[in-house]
Amino acid sequence: xxxxxxxxxxxxxxxxxxxxxxxxxxxxxxxPVLQIAAALPISRPAVSRHLRLLKAAGMVSxxxxxxxxxxxxxxxxMQAIQAYLEGVWGDAARRFRLMAENTDTTPEP
Numbered sequence: 814x815x816x817x818x819x820x821x822x823x824x825x826x827x828x829x830x831x832x833x834x835x836x837x838x839x840x841x842x843x844x845p846v847l848q849i850a851a852a853l854p855i856s857r858p859a860v861s862r863h864l865r866l867l868k869a870a871g872m873v874s875x876x877x878x879x880x881x882x883x884x885x886x887x888x889x890x891m892q893a894i895q896a897y898l899e900g901v902w903g904d905a906a907r908r909f910r911l912m913a914e915n916t917d918t919t920p921e922p
Contacts, residue, residue: 821866821869821870821871822870823870823871823872823890823893823894824894825870826866826867826869826870826872827894829863831853831855831859831860831863832863832866832867834852834853835849835853835860835863835864835867835873836867836872836873836886838852838853839873839884839885839886840886842885843876843883843884843885844883844884844885845878845881845882845883845884846860846861846864846881846882846884847881849864849884864884870890871887871889871890871893872886872887872890872891872894873885873886873887873890874886874887
Protein backbone atom coordinates (compact mmCIF):
# COMPACT_ATOMS: atom_id res chain seq x y z
CA UNK A 814 0.00 0.00 0.00
CA UNK A 815 1.37 3.42 -0.92
CA UNK A 816 1.32 5.94 1.94
CA UNK A 817 2.26 9.54 1.30
CA UNK A 818 2.17 12.63 3.42
CA UNK A 819 -0.54 15.08 2.51
CA UNK A 820 0.86 18.12 0.74
CA UNK A 821 -2.39 19.56 -0.60
CA UNK A 822 -5.31 21.34 1.00
CA UNK A 823 -8.23 18.98 1.62
CA UNK A 824 -10.73 21.84 1.41
CA UNK A 825 -9.35 22.88 -1.97
CA UNK A 826 -9.72 19.25 -3.04
CA UNK A 827 -13.36 19.28 -1.92
CA UNK A 828 -14.02 22.37 -4.04
CA UNK A 829 -14.58 20.36 -7.22
CA UNK A 830 -17.85 18.42 -7.67
CA UNK A 831 -16.10 15.59 -9.54
CA UNK A 832 -13.71 15.08 -6.64
CA UNK A 833 -16.63 15.02 -4.22
CA UNK A 834 -18.26 12.40 -6.47
CA UNK A 835 -15.05 10.35 -6.38
CA UNK A 836 -15.02 10.49 -2.58
CA UNK A 837 -18.68 9.43 -2.50
CA UNK A 838 -17.92 6.48 -4.79
CA UNK A 839 -14.95 5.44 -2.66
CA UNK A 840 -17.07 5.67 0.49
CA UNK A 841 -18.93 2.66 -0.93
CA UNK A 842 -15.68 0.67 -1.13
CA UNK A 843 -12.29 0.44 -2.83
CA UNK A 844 -12.34 0.91 -6.61
CA PRO A 845 -9.94 0.91 -9.56
CA VAL A 846 -9.67 3.98 -11.79
CA LEU A 847 -11.67 2.36 -14.59
CA GLN A 848 -14.64 1.70 -12.31
CA ILE A 849 -14.53 5.25 -10.95
CA ALA A 850 -14.31 6.69 -14.47
CA ALA A 851 -17.23 4.55 -15.64
CA ALA A 852 -19.44 6.14 -12.98
CA LEU A 853 -18.55 9.74 -13.90
CA PRO A 854 -19.18 11.94 -16.95
CA ILE A 855 -15.46 12.71 -17.34
CA SER A 856 -12.57 10.95 -19.04
CA ARG A 857 -10.30 8.40 -17.39
CA PRO A 858 -7.29 10.78 -17.59
CA ALA A 859 -9.38 13.46 -15.86
CA VAL A 860 -10.31 10.97 -13.11
CA SER A 861 -6.61 10.14 -12.69
CA ARG A 862 -5.78 13.85 -12.30
CA HIS A 863 -8.52 14.25 -9.69
CA LEU A 864 -7.26 11.17 -7.84
CA ARG A 865 -3.72 12.59 -7.78
CA LEU A 866 -5.00 15.80 -6.22
CA LEU A 867 -7.08 13.87 -3.65
CA LYS A 868 -4.03 11.74 -2.88
CA ALA A 869 -1.85 14.85 -2.39
CA ALA A 870 -4.51 16.21 -0.02
CA GLY A 871 -4.30 13.02 2.05
CA MET A 872 -7.86 11.97 1.32
CA VAL A 873 -7.25 8.85 -0.78
CA SER A 874 -4.53 6.26 -1.09
CA UNK A 875 -3.76 3.64 -3.69
CA UNK A 876 -2.67 0.04 -3.66
CA UNK A 877 -1.10 -1.74 -6.61
CA UNK A 878 -2.79 -4.97 -7.67
CA UNK A 879 -0.94 -6.22 -10.72
CA UNK A 880 -1.18 -3.48 -13.32
CA UNK A 881 -4.19 -1.86 -11.64
CA UNK A 882 -4.26 0.79 -8.95
CA UNK A 883 -7.01 0.35 -6.40
CA UNK A 884 -8.04 3.55 -4.60
CA UNK A 885 -9.59 3.87 -1.16
CA UNK A 886 -10.38 6.59 1.33
CA UNK A 887 -7.72 7.43 3.90
CA UNK A 888 -9.15 7.54 7.39
CA UNK A 889 -6.67 10.19 8.46
CA UNK A 890 -7.66 12.65 5.75
CA MET A 891 -11.37 12.19 6.23
CA GLN A 892 -11.06 12.42 10.03
CA ALA A 893 -9.13 15.68 9.76
CA ILE A 894 -11.95 17.24 7.75
CA GLN A 895 -14.59 15.84 10.10
CA ALA A 896 -12.73 17.19 13.15
CA TYR A 897 -12.43 20.64 11.58
CA LEU A 898 -16.13 20.79 10.67
CA GLU A 899 -17.21 19.49 14.06
CA GLY A 900 -15.03 22.12 15.72
CA VAL A 901 -16.52 24.92 13.66
CA TRP A 902 -20.09 23.62 13.89
CA GLY A 903 -19.71 22.73 17.56
CA ASP A 904 -18.79 26.32 18.42
CA ALA A 905 -21.61 27.72 16.30
CA ALA A 906 -24.13 25.26 17.77
CA ARG A 907 -23.10 26.17 21.34
CA ARG A 908 -23.48 29.89 20.58
CA PHE A 909 -26.86 29.33 18.95
CA ARG A 910 -28.10 27.22 21.88
CA LEU A 911 -26.86 29.85 24.37
CA MET A 912 -28.64 32.61 22.45
CA ALA A 913 -31.85 30.55 22.18
CA GLU A 914 -31.83 29.72 25.88
CA ASN A 915 -31.31 33.37 26.83
CA THR A 916 -33.84 34.94 24.49
CA ASP A 917 -37.28 35.71 25.88
CA THR A 918 -39.81 34.49 23.32
CA THR A 919 -42.95 35.25 25.34
CA PRO A 920 -45.11 37.85 23.59
CA GLU A 921 -45.57 41.16 25.34
CA PRO A 922 -49.19 42.22 26.13
